[in-house]
Structures are given as structure tokens and as C-alpha cells.
Amino acid sequence: MREALRGMTTRGRSFLAAAGAAALSAFILGEKDLLRVAILLAALPLLAAAYVGRSRYKLACTRSLEPGRAPVGSSARVVLRLENLSRLPTGTLLMEDRLPYALGSRPRVVLERLAANMASSVAYTVRADIRGRYPIGPLVIRLTDPFGLCELSRSFPSVDKLTVIPEVVALPAVRLAGEYAGSGESRARSVAVHGEDDAATREYRRGDDLRRVHWRSTARTGELMVRREEQPWEARATVVLDTRLYAHQGDGPAASFEWAVSAAASIAVHLRHAGYKLRLVTGTGVDLDAIEHGGEGAILDTLADVKLTQHGDLGGLVELVRRRTDGGLIIGLFGSLTVTEAEVLTGMRSHGATCIGFAIDSSTWINMTPGDRQEAERQHAATSLALVRSGWRSLPVKHSDSLAALWPATGRGSQGFAYRAPMAETVSGL
Structure with missing residues (x-):
């Protein structure tokens, strides 16, 4: 009942206040009829409170x-x-x-x-x-x-x-370089001669299981041959997301970091549909294997939560990527880089991995004076060139660029970043 009285509405409190005023007036004026009105005004909210308080709905x-x-x-x-x-x-x-x-x-x-x-x-x-x-x-x-x-x-x-x-953008089908990776004995021969689902053969060694004998090869060579134990080659890709706070500009959904997150989600979904074994690595310490954690849904859920970090370290990101990378394709989405930071990314090129980097010029997400804009463009061009020298295929990204339009440049045989000097330097060079 106490809880019900505390739940009295403004209308109910007004009834009680009117009842008190009517009762006081009745005593002062000596009007019994006015007292009856006061009792009625007080009874209504009290009965309502009792009705609501005793209601026991399931x-x-x-x-x-x-x-x-x-x-x-x-x-x-x-x-x-x-x-x-x-x-x-x-x-x-x-x-x-x-x-x-x-x-x-x-x-x-x-x-x-x-x-x-x-x-x-x-x-x-x-x-x-x-x-x-x-x-x-x-x-x-x-x-x-x-x-x-x-x-x-x-x-x-x-x-x-x-x-x-994040928003997922449909990407055109492109044949990417460095897409296959694996391990095992004579992997090149196994794929080239027998295909991905077959196994190469070798001479019989003492202790080999006779169930592994390859009779067709034995008949052809005249020596006992057995199938090799190896892992088939598979398409592998690692998507790397740079989460350093100072490397991105802009606020809200239109920030450069949101472009990078959307691009990471779009690339991850596109590669998973293409049959890639996918891995996501971020600067916040996330190292997620899509197959082990539930497919592309786990990737998208992780990207829904990813945040910028104030103490990002590219060296730590490189070590995290190298820890489990065994060749294949590495696609990086990086904010603004210095030449020194671009050279640090050389460490990701382990085990013959093919590296494609989207170098985001985050300065294009903010307003700048013409002089500052020219200096920012020069620095970004130098950074992209340093990425190329570090063995990356660098794709510069500006605020107005669309990922779907940039994606074909990641394919085999396409041209990567070409350094273009500012106009003033070109004239002086002539």
C-alpha cells in the first residue's frame, strides 16, 4: 500500500489536496455537507491506490x-x-x-x-x-x-x-595476388602436378604405413611409392586495421576512421564469400580467426565495437600480424603515416606474403589552408612512396574516394602507387 501511495499521480494528489481543503473549510464553516464532499474526494484516490496495489498480474x-x-x-x-x-x-x-x-x-x-x-x-x-x-x-x-x-x-x-x-560495400570480383598459402612437403609440386585435393608421392621409407602406398606411381616407377603427408594450399588473407587516434581525423560517422572500419568490413565479407580463410587484426590487440570464431558474423561484430586507441603502436601491430601469418595476402587499412612508420611496416612481409595497403590521407577529412594542404599532400605522397619501397602495394585514399572504385587496383597485373611530385618541384626539376 505504501508503494501504491508513492505512485499517486498528479491527478490523485490533486484530489487529496482538494479533500484536505474541503475538510478544513467544513470545520471552519461548520458545513457537514462540505465534509461529506471531502471524504468522497479523499476516498477516490485511496481506493484507486488499494486497487492498483493489490493487483497481482502474472x-x-x-x-x-x-x-x-x-x-x-x-x-x-x-x-x-x-x-x-x-x-x-x-x-x-x-x-x-x-x-x-x-x-x-x-x-x-x-x-x-x-x-x-x-x-x-x-x-x-x-x-x-x-x-x-x-x-x-x-x-x-x-x-x-x-x-x-x-x-x-x-x-x-x-x-x-x-x-x-559498419556499412558493407559490394566490391567487384578481382583476382588478387598472393592469395594461396599453406605448408607441407613439396607444396609447389603437389599443386602444380596433382592439384589442390591430391597428394604428391615419394619413395617408401622404413616404418611408413602400407596403407599410404600409391600403387599407380609404384607401377609406373618400379619402386614402392607412398603418398606424402601435407596440408593442401588454401586462400588466406589477413585484414589489418590501424586504430591509432592521432592517425585519423574527423568526427562521428563521417570520420576517416569510420571509412577504414567500413572498408575493413567490406573487404572481410568480400574475401569470405570468395572462399578465403580470413583473419582480422586491429591495433587494439584483436586477433580474430573467422573460421574459429563463427565466420563473417564474428568479424562484423568485432568491427561494430572497435574503438580508437590513444597509445597505438605500429611495432606491436606488426608483431601481432607476424605471430600467426604464414604467407598469403595481407590487406592493411592505415591512417596517416610518417615515412619512418611506413618503413616499420616492412616487418609484415614475412613468409613471402603479398601486402596491399590503403594509405588514408586523413588530412582531407578536415579543412586546411591551401599552403597546409599542399604540404600535407607532399607528406602523404612521400609516405606512400615509402610503403612501396617497403614492399607494399600502396593505394592512397582521400575523403571523396570510394572503396568500390579503388578495389580493382588490388588485382593481379594492376599498377600500384605511382609517386607524383608536387607541381612546384616538377617545374624546378625541369
């Missing part, structure tokens, strides 16, 4: 998200299903689902009556322009009397998560 709530993983800028549908498990019908219910500010205002739905053992479903949509994981819930139900004099809140403990993933 309600069950389920929430579903359609879809549970939504791209940036798209909408998701939230469906709430409320079921009355008691034998008594409910009164008026006000439902409010709690949402973070980024998903919009809290939806409110009024249910006038829910019969015994009946259920009702309501739906609303949410939209997020910033990637991340957003809690939805808990659902709060406000119980009220028919006159709106008293109101109590009840909440369900369940909370669901909506994952807003």
Missing part, C-alpha cells in the same frame, strides 16, 4: 529483433509480445521499452485491457547512424486505475542487444 514478456545485426543507417524492427498468465483480466497498461539515446526516443504503447490467458504483440522500429552494440530494454509496465489517480511501475529483467555493424 505477465510474461518476450522481445525479438528483426534483424539482430543491422548495418549503419538501416532500421531494425523490435517486436514485443506480452502474455497475461493469470485468470484475471488486466486493467490499462502503459508499456515503455528503454532505449539508448542513439536509437531514438523511448516507444510508449497503451493496452486498454488484456484478457486472461491472452497475449498481445506490438512492434516499433529503431535506427542507428553510429555503429556499436546497443541495449534494448528492460520493458517497463505502468499499472494504473481507470481514473488515472494511481500508477505503479513494474519492469522485466530481460535486456536484448542490437548490434549495429
